Each structure stands twice: as C-alpha cells, then as structure tokens.
Amino acid sequence: xxxxxxxxxxxxxxxxxxxxxxxxxxxxxxxxxxIAVSRDWNKSTANHMTARVPDQPECFLMNAADxxxxxxxxxxxxxxxxxxxxVSDTDRKPRPAGLNFHSALQRERDHINCTVHVHPGAGVVxxxxxxxxxxxxxxSCGVYGQVAYHDYEGLAQDADEAPRILSDLGDKYTLIMRxxxxxxxxxxxxxxxxxxxxxVNACAIQERILAAxxxxxxxxxxxxxxITAAQMGKRVGNKPMGDxxxxxxxxxxxxxxxxxxx
Numbered sequence: 001x002x003x004x005x006x007x008x009x010x011x012x013x014x015x016x017x018x019x020x021x022x023x024x025x026x027x028x029x030x031x032x033x034x035i036a037v038s039r040d041w042n043k044s045t046a047n048h049m050t051a052r053v054p055d056q057p058e059c060f061l062m063n064a065a066d067x068x069x070x071x072x073x074x075x076x077x078x079x080x081x082x083x084x085x086x087v088s089d090t091d092r093k094p095r096p097a098g099l100n101f102h103s104a105l106q107r108e109r110d111h112i113n114c115t116v117h118v119h120p121g122a123g124v125v126x127x128x129x130x131x132x133x134x135x136x137x138x139x140s141c142g143v144y145g146q147v148a149y150h151d152y153e154g155l156a157q158d159a160d161e162a163p164r165i166l167s168d169l170g171d172k173y174t175l176i177m178r179x180x181x182x183x184x185x186x187x188x189x190x191x192x193x194x195x196x197x198x199x200v201n202a203c204a205i206q207e208r209i210l211a212a213x214x215x216x217x218x219x220x221x222x223x224x225x226x227i228t229a230a231q232m233g234k235r236v237g238n239k240p241m242g243d244x245x246x247x248x249x250x251x252x253x254x255x256x257x258x259x260x261x262x
Contacts, residue, residue, distance in 0.1 A: 013262055014075045021055040026074035028189050028250075029061050030260040032116075033072040035193060035249045038256075041118040041200060042069050047181070048098035051189050052106060052113040058082055060106045062099070064092035073262045082107040104162035105169075105185060112185045114192035119181035122204040127176050133202060135220045136209050140202035141228035143195065148172045152179040174199045187240040194242025 015023055029051040037043055045068050053059045061077045063069070079088045084103045086093060098117060105115050126133055133140075133147055150168040153161050165183075169175045173195045175183040182199055186192030209217050220228075253260065 011073065011076045011262070019055050022053050022079075023074065025051055025054055025189075026061060026077050027261050029077060029114075030072050030074045031250050031253055032114075032189050032193055032246075033063065033069045034253045034257070034260050035246075036116070036118065036196075037070045038249070038253070039197070039200070041120050041196070044068060046095070047118050048094065048102055048115070049117070049192075050102045050106060050115045053079065057110075059087060060103070062094050062102065064090075065095045066092060073260050075262055100159060101162045101165045104166060108166055109185070111187055114186045114189045116184045116186075116192045116196045117181060118196065118200075120200050120203070122207040123176070123182040123200055124180070125207050126203040127178050127180055127182070132176060133199075134206050134217075135202070135225050136217065137202075137205050137220070138228060139198065140205060141220070141225050142198035142232055143174055143202055144225045144229040146173045146195065147199070148175045150175055150177045152177065186242070188243070190242035190246030191240040192242075193246055197242075197245075 014026065018026070029049060032049055032051075036049070041047075045066060047069075048063055050060045050062045053061060059079050059081055061079055063072050064076060064078050067076060076092075078086050078090065078092060078094060080086050080094070080099070080103065082103060084094075084099050102115050102117070105112055132149060133143075135141060135144055148169050150165050153164075165175070165177075169183070169185070173185055173191075176199075177183060182196065182203070184192050184196035184199060186195060209215075
C-alpha cells in the first residue's frame with residue numbers, strides 16, 4: 001500500500017474567488033470541524049457538518065469524504081445544491097449516507113443553517129439505552145425539552161428515511177439516532193455546535209454515573225429540569241445561542257493551528 005502524504009495547503013485557496021459571505025461561512029465551518037476534533041467528537045473521515053451559504057441559500061457547504069476532520073479547511077469544503085449535487089470545482093464527493101439526510105434538513109427547514117452529526121462514544125452508549133437520555137446535572141438541562149429520537153434503520157443512505165428523520169426531529173434542536181449517534185441543528189454554526197456540546201456532555205455524565213455501580217443515581221426531577229431550562233432560555237431569549245463560546249474556541253484554534261483558514 002502506498003501512503004500518500006497530503007499538504008493541507010495544496011488545495012488552492014478560494015479566498016477572493018468566492019463571495020466574502022461564502023468565504024466567511026467556509027472559515028467558520030472549517031473552524032467548527034477543528035473544534036469538534038479538540039472535543040473528541042470525531043477524528044476520522046466519517047460523519048458530517050453542513051452550513052448554508054448565506055448569499056446562496058439554495059446551496060450548502062459540507063466536508064468531503066476523503067478528509068479527516070482535522071484536515072478540513074475553508075477551501076476544501078464542498079459546495080452542494082439542495083439536490084446533493086457538488087457545484088464546487090472538484091472531483092471530491094461527500095459520503096452518501098450523510099448527504100442523504102443533511103441535504104434534506106437544509107432543503108426542508110429554511111431556519112436551519114447548520115447541521116452536525118457525530119458518533120462520540122458516550123453518545124452511542126446512550127443511543128443504545130431504551131430509556132434514552134436522563135438528566136443528572138445542571139449542564140444537561142441545556143438540552144432539556146430539545147431532544148428527539150429516531151430508530152435505527154441501517155445506514156442512513158436511503159432517500160425514504162430522510163423524511164422520517166425530519167419528522168422525528170420535529171421542532172427540536174437535537175436528535176439521538178438510536179444505536180447510531182447524535183445530531184444537532186442550529187440557526188447558526190455556533191448554535192448547532194453549542195447544542196451538540198451540551199448533548200455530548202449530558203451523555204458523558206450519564207454514562208459515568210450509571211457506570212458507578214457502588215452508588216445510587218439521583219436524576220433531576222422533571223420539575224427542576226423545566227425550571228432550569230427556562231432560566232437558561234431567558235438568558236438567550238430568541239437569539240441563536242453559543243456565539244460567545246464559539247468565538248473563544250475559534251481564537252484557541254487560531255493560536256494552535258490556523259491551517260483551517262486556508
């Protein structure tokens with residue numbers, strides 16, 4: 001087997017060749033991939049994120065199938081139309097299973113501008129529990145009332161599954177795909193990342209607590225979950241959440257490895 005070395009800067013930069021709005025969206029989404037890697041959500045070429053192109057709302061950005069998430073840059077992201085056709089000047093393609101439901105989410109839900117799908121260990125563990133997500137701590141209340149479920153149907157590449165994923169998600173911002181993984185959506189990239197962060201952390205807390213067989217778990221009551229979720233909601237109002245957290249993580253990525261901006 002021949003191992004091919006790859007230089008992230010080999011791909012010609014698209015800065016100045018696409019609109020400023022598209023370039024900014026590319027940099028933001030590329031940063032989101034690096035942030036996800038730093039949080040151990042994914043380090044492979046599998047799984048996906050998408051972001052709508054602001055000045056071309058009939059198109060969205062998505063990672064190519066042959067790049068690991070820590071190799072994603074602003075310029076090697078694919079641009080696709082809502083039918084899943086790559087409109088970028090490249091021969092690279094996305095993975096069909098991810099394209100199937102990500103394109104449907106972008107096409108059918110005008111308010112969704114970003115989708116995130118990952119298979120973190122704790123998330124897969126909770127997805128395989130019949131009881132689903134339980135709420136044990138303050139942080140988990142950040143997704144209380146925002147978690148939906150979709151039963152596993154095999155690889156999510158059949159077109160007729162996409163409407164069922166949309167139906168199961170409903171008006172919520174996170175979806176536990178049973179025996180599979182996690183999905184979050186957002187009106188902005190930072191919001192989708194924030195919802196995924198809260199969901200992954202809630203799953204990790206649950207996994208650790210339920211693994212402690214010497215202790216009796218004490219989940220939060222439904223009443224206190226509702227109260228805490230309402231308190232959190234008042235802080236944000238109707239605005240997309242997560243921007244301050246995202247900007248801090250963005251700056252950290254710039255300090256550590258700015259190649260995503262290429």
